[in-house]
Amino acid sequence: MSMYSSVSVIWVLVAAALVFFMQAGFAMVETGFTRAKNAGNIIMKNLMDFAIGTPIYWLFGFGLMFAGSSALVGGIDLFSTGDYASILPAGIPKYVFFIFQTVFCATAATIVSGAMAERTKFISYCIYSAIISAVIYPISGHWIWGGGWLSQLGFHDFAGSTAVHMVGGVAALVGAKILGPRIGKYSKDGTAKAIPGHSITLGALGVFILWFCWFGFNGGSTVCAEGDDVLVAMGSIFTTTNLAAAVATVTTMIITWVRYKKPDVSMTLNGSLAGLVAITAGCDVVDPIGAFFIGICAGFVVVFGIEFIDKVLKIDDPVGAIGVHGLCGATGTILTGLFSTSQGLFYGYGASFLGIQVLGVVAVFLWVAITMTLVFMILKNTVGLRVTREEEISGLDLPEHGLVSAYADFYTMSNRVVGEVAATIESSKVSIEKAVPVERLKPREVGSDVKMTQIRIITKESQFEALKAAMNTIGITGMTVNHVLGCGMQKGATEYYRGVPLEINLLPKIQVDIVVCKIPVSTVVEEAKRILYTGHIGDGKIFVYDVENVIKVRTGEEGYDALQDVE
Secondary structure, three states, X not given: OOOOOHHHHHHHHHHHHHHHHHHHHHHHHHHHOOOHHHHHHHHHHHHHHHHHHHHHHHHHHHHHHHOOOOOOOOOOOHHHOOOOOOOOOOOOOHHHHHHHHHHHHHHHHHHHHHHOOOOEOHHHHHHHHHHHHHHHHHHHHHHHHOOOHHHHHOOOOOOOHHHHHHHHHHHXXXXXXXXXXXXXXXXXXXXXXXXXXXXXXXXXXXXHHHHHHHHHHHHHHHOOOOOHXXXXXXXXXXXXXXXXXXXXXXXXXXXXXXXXXXXXXXXHHHHHHHHHHHHOOOOOOOOHHHHHHHHHHHHHHHHHHHHHHHHHOOOOOOOXXXXXXXXXXXXXXXXXXXXXXXXXXXXXXXXXXXXXXXXXXXXXXXXXXXXXXXXXXXXXXXXXXXXXXXXXXXXXXXXXXXXXOOOOOOOOOOHHHHHHHHHHHHHXXXXXXXXXXXXXXXXXXXXXXXXXXXXXXXXXXXXXXXXXXXXXXOOOOOOEEEEEEEOOOOOOOOOEEOOEEOOOOOEEEEEEEEEEOOOOHHHHHHHHHHHHOOOOOOOOEEEEEEEOOOEOOOOOOEXXXXXXXXX
């Protein structure tokens, strides 16, 4: 008879794969919430968190976490070769348990990436990642999950609100504080300025990935899939995890809607993660009612926590990692002391368990804050922690990785389209002698007062179809159209990004360029004004320029003739 459980092994390995895929979620969230010039650097750091952390945890961390049951440290077991039979869950082989713990370690490490984004040296980040995976995370993890002193006291952190998320959040707090804010984040009087991320779409994709993978993060922490009690617990864990996340999301949306007059997209996305982080500690011991209230609390904590960190503490955290993982991790762990159906204060079990939960949060906070301060200060005074001002302004992709842009050739045409364009050009081309160099042809006589004028119209996208139809009516058949962002002197209506007013609110506009010589300029302008006018701010502007000359590249014709498309 086998000593291992097939169903439990498969479940734990699937859960480990889901937790690993959280790296992709974090990468997308952090990339989307930061600027495009740093996208490659963010991706590289999230990749190396796992790639560096895996061998380091195998070499040092796993032993420090599980090779013994002393109060403070597990033990020294290089390459994790020891016998861990005493701590292995029933039916689970050693390396199944090992890989499951490895992906958790990587999650703790990667949280710091977003808070220190856009200004950290890559080499320093790699060194930090190795140290937290080798020593800092494993030792506090031993206290909680490896039989250490907090475990012996009865501290409860089922899947890692404190052991994983708060560890990463506190490390992010220390790192971001020592590193300092990004250039331009705060004005001379200390007022916070909004620096919007370049892709809310990527950020949202990351949140959906993380929400999906969290079912493995929390559900897989049963480290077992056999027996009626475990199966019931798995269903409950999935339910409380999902409910807390959903409630936190709605709560965050409502709070931002009230405070900023509109529901803030990026903060609401953070709210989803806040609920997931907060429920992680007690997802196995709270009921749906408890999960509901934990989600509400997480929504309030993430909004006001991020604002406090940004505006009061003046710590620049581009993605909100400190608020989401640090504050909500601590909050969820403490709330477990209130809402646990078997030990919680609200269920008549007294304050003893709550006190243990608070003690665990404080102890882990102090451990990580002290050790990470030493690590980051040593890095700052040796290899250096922050890139140069010039490198930060240009973006880290090029100076750190030789990457001109993470989005190079993003808008290239497919081979099929290129072929069609080439065929069209081939069918209508004229001899190069007529085009280059330009042969100065005598313009058609149309009157000495004919001149060329460029009319540039900038207006709302919604008005374009009406404008195009009006221009066609008066004989304008050629125009160049661009999508642009802009605002007038009024700077647009006040909008907020993560609770911080945007200095200038750039709105999507259409820029239409028309060059005329036969149709009177006044006719074009009056018709455009008639179509675009509403009397409200944002109707747009019309600019009129003199054009010195126009040259048709295909034929070499100039002036009036170059503007005529009749062959």
